[in-house]
Structure formats: C-alpha cells, structure tokens
Amino acid sequence: MNSINRATIIVLDSVGIGALPDAKEFESEGAATLPHLAKEVGGLDLPNLEKLGLGNIVEVEGLSKVDKPKGAIGKMAEQSNGKDTTTGHWELAGLVSQNPFPTYPNGFPDEIMDKFHEAIGKGSLGNKPASGTVIIEELGEEHFETGKPIVYTSADSVFQIAAHEEIIPVEELYKMCRKARKMLTGEHAVARVIARPFVGELGDFTRTARRKDFSLKPPKKTMLDHLKDAGQEVMAVGKIKNIFSGQGITSDLHTDNNMDGVDKTIDYLKEDNSGLIFTNLVDFDQKYGHRRDPEGYAKALKNFDDRLPEIIEQLEADDLLIITADHGCDPTYKGTDHTREYVPLLVYGANVQAGVDLGIRESFSDLAATITSIFKVEETGYGTSFKQEIFE
Known part of the structure; x- marks a missing residue:
C-alpha cells in the first residue's frame, strides 16, 4: 500500500439513509432522509455518487446498484446519545458523547x-x-x-x-x-x-x-488535535471550525453556501499541503431539511453531484476522499427536527480497493480510528479502523 499524504472528509450535513434501531427513542422512527426525499420528488439523478456506490448502500429511487463501485462503501451508526450536528461531528472525529446536550422545548428558564x-x-x-x-x-x-x-x-x-x-x-x-x-x-x-x-x-x-x-469545546482530544499535535495540517471548510470551537484546526475557510464549500475544498486540494481537509456542506440541513423542502434538497444534491468530478480531478495518487454525513433531517418527516439515522460511507482514492463492502460500522468514530491509523498518530480510544479493508 502506498502511503496517504492527505485525506479529505466531506460531510453532507443531514444526508441520512435510514432510521437507526433506536430511532424511536429519538422520535425518529421510520425516518429515512435520502430514500424518502427521492421518492417524494420522483427519483434522484446523481450519476457520480451512483458510480461511487451510493445506490449499493441504500435503495434510493433513481439510483442503481453498480456491479463494481469505484470506491469502498458502507454505512455507519451513531453510538452517541444524540442526533445533532455537534454530537455527530464529534463522533466522526473520534469522540463518543454519552450525555445528551440540554434542549429547551418550552424556552429557556x-x-x-x-x-x-x-x-x-x-x-x-x-x-x-x-x-x-x-x-x-x-x-x-x-x-x-x-x-x-x-x-x-x-x-x-x-x-x-x-x-x-x-x-x-x-x-x-x-x-x-x-x-x-x-x-x-x-x-x-x-x-x-x-x-x-x-x-x-x-x-x-x-x-x-x-x-x-x-460551540462548546470538545471535552477530550479528537483526531483533529492528534493530527495537529503530530505536525499535520488540519484544514477546516465551512462550520467545522465552529463545531470544534477551533480545537485541532490549523487553518480554516468560511463558506457562504454549499457551492462555495465545494470551491473552498478544491482551493485546498490545489495547494501543496498534507494532512486533513474537513468540509461541512450545511445547506442540505439548514435550507432544505429543517424547512421540509424535498425539491430543494434534491436540487442541492444534484448540484453537489455535478461538481464531484471537479473534486476527484484534484486528487493526487496519495489522496483519500471520504463522503459521509452527521445525522438525518428527513424533509418528509413530521416536525422540523433532525432524525436519528445511519449515514453513508463512501471512500475513494487511487489506493482504495474498489467495491469493498465495509458493512455496517458500529460507530461514526470508525472514521476517526481509520484516519489516525493512516497517519500513524495517537488514537482517540473510540472506533475500529477500516484501514486494512480499504487498502490492498
């Protein structure tokens, strides 16, 4: 296996793919963001995500299963006690939260x-x-x-x-x-x-x-801290810096919307750098999930899919690209809340074994375990690495 010089994680904020077994406890029973919005709009046209294997992970109207996905595929369950942005991202970065953050359904005292x-x-x-x-x-x-x-x-x-x-x-x-x-x-x-x-x-x-x-500061070190401590660059795009209250970030770029987030990610990819690029594309959640707008959500997904080849084009032979999500926000579901769902796991790179099925990962923190293993830095103590499964 050739070494990886740079990893890019793109979080499609709220693009869940189906309710977790404990979804009822989080008032999310039966939610399925991607499948439901696809059905609502009469099918999705996402050829580039389809080639990576998105349709192989979950049945989505308009997406086909491909014989051999271009990347490794799987889905991840949330282990933390929550269904929000902060909890999801912290777990992706290797910090499982047992205690839920306080909420105020009747306003603040x-x-x-x-x-x-x-x-x-x-x-x-x-x-x-x-x-x-x-x-x-x-x-x-x-x-x-x-x-x-x-x-x-x-x-x-x-x-x-x-x-x-x-x-x-x-x-x-x-x-x-x-x-x-x-x-x-x-x-x-x-x-x-x-x-x-x-x-x-x-x-x-x-x-x-x-x-x-x-944001609250993470109570423990995440993979971002461990990468930074080891001298790696940690480049944040969008609200990543805010989610981690700046901890473990070496540079950041603010974004105005999803397409600006793609632009800024490509800007980082064009630079001579190494380490981690960590991007959040918030429009799916903020503009379309919470506002219960399946049509807008579908268009935003199409816009991202159209630009995915531009991202892939910038990848070097020693780059790794991971596309995932942090929770669900089913625009066809009741209310306007997030939904507790599995998230997709798409892993692509010149060194990645195409078509490998990573199965159902028990925690989002498997992603952090994989990244820390690849870069040979201190682990967070959570998650199981899939490094050996994706590389020959």
Whole structure:
C-alpha cells in the first residue's frame, strides 16, 4: 500500500439513509432522509455518487446498484446519545458523547434569561422554539421598535440570537453571543450559541452569511488535535471550525453556501499541503431539511453531484476522499427536527480497493480510528479502523 499524504472528509450535513434501531427513542422512527426525499420528488439523478456506490448502500429511487463501485462503501451508526450536528461531528472525529446536550422545548428558564439580560444590558424577545425565518418575521416589527435581540431555540441544543444588522451591528451581536456562551455552562451547557444576523425590510427579511456559531469545546482530544499535535495540517471548510470551537484546526475557510464549500475544498486540494481537509456542506440541513423542502434538497444534491468530478480531478495518487454525513433531517418527516439515522460511507482514492463492502460500522468514530491509523498518530480510544479493508 502506498502511503496517504492527505485525506479529505466531506460531510453532507443531514444526508441520512435510514432510521437507526433506536430511532424511536429519538422520535425518529421510520425516518429515512435520502430514500424518502427521492421518492417524494420522483427519483434522484446523481450519476457520480451512483458510480461511487451510493445506490449499493441504500435503495434510493433513481439510483442503481453498480456491479463494481469505484470506491469502498458502507454505512455507519451513531453510538452517541444524540442526533445533532455537534454530537455527530464529534463522533466522526473520534469522540463518543454519552450525555445528551440540554434542549429547551418550552424556552429557556428565567434564571438563564435574567442573567442574559443583565449581561447585555437590555431585555430580549421570543424565548421559544421556532423556525429562524418565521420568528424574525413574527417579531421583526417589535425588534425594530425596541432594539431588543430575538432569542429562540429549536429541537437542537441551541441558544440562537437574531438581530437586524442595522438595529444591532454584527460585532455587537457576536459580543452578546460570547456573553451567552460564557454563562451557558453546567446543566445549561448547550451545544451551540448561534448569531443569526439578518437584513431587509419588514416582510422581506433575509438571513445573512455572517451567521456565527459559538460551540462548546470538545471535552477530550479528537483526531483533529492528534493530527495537529503530530505536525499535520488540519484544514477546516465551512462550520467545522465552529463545531470544534477551533480545537485541532490549523487553518480554516468560511463558506457562504454549499457551492462555495465545494470551491473552498478544491482551493485546498490545489495547494501543496498534507494532512486533513474537513468540509461541512450545511445547506442540505439548514435550507432544505429543517424547512421540509424535498425539491430543494434534491436540487442541492444534484448540484453537489455535478461538481464531484471537479473534486476527484484534484486528487493526487496519495489522496483519500471520504463522503459521509452527521445525522438525518428527513424533509418528509413530521416536525422540523433532525432524525436519528445511519449515514453513508463512501471512500475513494487511487489506493482504495474498489467495491469493498465495509458493512455496517458500529460507530461514526470508525472514521476517526481509520484516519489516525493512516497517519500513524495517537488514537482517540473510540472506533475500529477500516484501514486494512480499504487498502490492498
């Protein structure tokens, strides 16, 4: 086996492929993001993912099983106690979380909001679970009149603060988020505090790309830390840096949307570098999963598939490409929450044995175990490597 100089992991945020055995405990029984959205739109046209073997992993309308996938294929189960972005990514990086992050289906308690109001020197609006686009329309006029930020949450462990950029400048909004992050500890240690700036007129608001996540720091070292400690580059694309609160990251590129994420990934691939490129493509989840938009989701998948050859074209002989997901967000399912699902595992590279079936992996952390093994760095203590299975 020739050595691997660089690995690229692309997380198709929320592209789950079917409910996990314990999905009922997470109110996700019967969910299946990719198969269900495909059925809803009358089939998907994803020839490049099909060639890699996506249709061999799960039955999806419009995708065929190929005789010999170009890459190794499998699917992974989540071992952590959760179905959110942070939990999923941490497990992909080798950290299994036993305790779920706190959620607030009835809004945040007075003890939290009183501290927050004291910290920012004013009150707030909202304080309830809501869709971000809906709540800014609902409370936008009052926000303009009072200058108070809009606080809301979701089924995820998030404390979100929305503000019009002309009412509360972005840097001031970020300061509010930092204050909230500092106080949300212990039993109220939410996974993420999120700044949600928006612009526009009443009735025609648009959320901007200046969103910023203030995440909890991982409680233990992940594969990112071990790679960085060993002198490897860890290049983050999209919200990866935020998810890991900057830990283990050596450089990062912000993205505005999925296609910008593909551009930035290709930019890194064109450089003379080594180590790990770790990309999150968030639109699938943020724009289409939560908003229950199967048609938009399908188009976003097609857009990524169309550009997959560009990514593959940049791979050197000693490169490795892994495409996976972090949870589900079935746009045909009830509610607007994430869904607890298996995620796809597609592994491609000049040295990868085409058509190898990696089966059902017991944990997302098998990915981290594989990466740390390939780069001969310290392991995280979770997961089973599939390194020997993918290389001859």
